[in-house]
Amino acid sequence: MEGDTLTLRNVLLDEKIVNVDICDAKIKQVAVSEEQSGTSVEQDGVSLFSFPSLLSVFPGLCNMHSHAPMTLFRGLGDDQPLDVWLNSYIWPAEQKLTDELVYKGTLQACHEMLASGTTAFNDMYFRLPAMAQAVRDSGIRAMLGFNIFGDGDKLECVNTLMCDCEGVRFSIAPHSIYTVSEKGLRRCADVCASLHLPMHIHMSETQKEVDNCLHEHGCRPWEYLDRLGILDLLGDNIIAAHCLHLSENEIKLIGDHRITCVHCPNSNLKLGSGYRFPMLELLDAGARVTLGTDGSASSNNLDMIEVMKTAALLQKGWRGDPTVVPAQKILSLATLGHSIAAGQPACLFLAEVKSLSDLIYASHGDSVAVTLVDGKITHSRTSSKATTP
Ligand SMILES: [Zn+2]
Structure with a gap:
């Protein structure tokens, strides 16, 4: 079933680059990434979407x-x-x-x-x-x-x-x-x-x-x-x-x-x-x-x-x-106190911002690129905006 096993590869979380593994509608693991490339969303190792820059992940x-x-x-x-x-x-x-x-x-x-x-x-x-x-x-x-x-x-x-x-x-x-x-x-x-x-x-x-x-x-x-x-x-x-x-x-x-x-x-x-x-x-x-x-x-x-x-x-x-x-x-x-952590529901979004400050003070809803509800992709925008300097 679509969305059962997803990986958010190279996403920014609290100023660190991490990979987020999602399984059965929940976040299974959040681990520090060693890579430097842009963000991608993968299903069973196959890339569904990729972005030239790093996107930030936030709870839904x-x-x-x-x-x-x-x-x-x-x-x-x-x-x-x-x-x-x-x-x-x-x-x-x-x-x-x-x-x-x-x-x-x-x-x-x-x-x-x-x-x-x-x-x-x-x-x-x-x-x-x-x-x-x-x-x-x-x-x-x-x-x-x-x-x-x-x-x-x-x-x-x-x-x-x-x-x-x-x-x-x-x-x-x-x-x-x-x-x-x-x-x-x-x-x-x-x-x-x-x-x-x-x-x-x-x-x-x-x-x-x-x-x-x-x-x-x-x-x-x-x-x-x-x-x-x-x-x-x-x-x-x-x-x-x-x-x-x-x-x-x-x-x-x-x-x-x-x-x-x-x-x-x-x-x-x-x-x-x-x-x-x-x-x-x-x-x-x-x-x-x-x-x-x-x-x-x-x-x-x-x-x-x-x-x-x-x-x-x-x-x-x-x-x-x-x-x-x-x-x-x-x-x-x-977010009612939800966070991006193992065991939390996989209700989250990726946004084209570098930090929480940018999300709240410098952007709007159109910075959102991908949204997941219970581990399923419910919104995606593949065309990436220009990266902010
Ligand atoms: Zn009302």
Whole structure:
């Protein structure tokens, strides 16, 4: 089977030239190379691709918040506030979607992600069987979130839907506290608890969301989820996109429950939602911090290399401190701590850069030449760019 035994010959890893042997979807061995020639990818000793220069190897990037089919809406309603953008542009357009369109939009997203070094994504949308088909066809890893609005009546079909999404991981995705009722949120949490599924939700994205929650419920968004018992019920099985506007008490709640927060800096900046993501405070409190693009209608690409740069620069900028969130830290957030080492899953990419610093601060997704998911080649670009001096 293709991809069962591969060797990445002469690749740069932490400024050393190494060979990486891959077998049965895992990295089998990483050994220092004695050769000086360019990088090649070999299968059973036969060269599949070769490059005149040395490429660097990095663990695959995990896009922890996306709406993959929204590649179809790229450029729609640019430069509008979040509520206008959703109500006047995105939600009306989504009414016209079909399974075929969702399949095509998702496949486009999967190819764009693979081509820019992303090997897994965590999504939230609807028409999940069509999305699951695109995920399987592309070879990427994914967790698809079943988007829930209102009272959550759609949850009745969750078991059937999961059967139709074989081969992908599944989560329950109440859209947000302002589009799902209290009853709907409780029902989502109960289904997550009984089926051992993660909950994926947008939280604390705008100041308006916080103000409305204070007005309607007399408390802030995370205090509201806590009051409903959802934090104690699900704890670290909650993945929350954005988490921009948080009080000290909310950061403590998130940390105590070891919740996963997904920072989507490009989307937040473009929608004017804010930029002071409390990354260090959340990490100190015990939360898990990850990165995402959000949908291509708000980001407007799925380039996680660009996201790493924006996230790092924002922290340095608003804190007035260039030493915070160095390149290695931002890579670990974007890869969920994975590394290039024996025993790790062979989800990785080769990029035409000389170092991690070059990857994060000096390049974009188009520097990616080869991407592997579970030891299989899912993207390759054989024409090599000119080597940087
Ligand atoms: Zn989103």
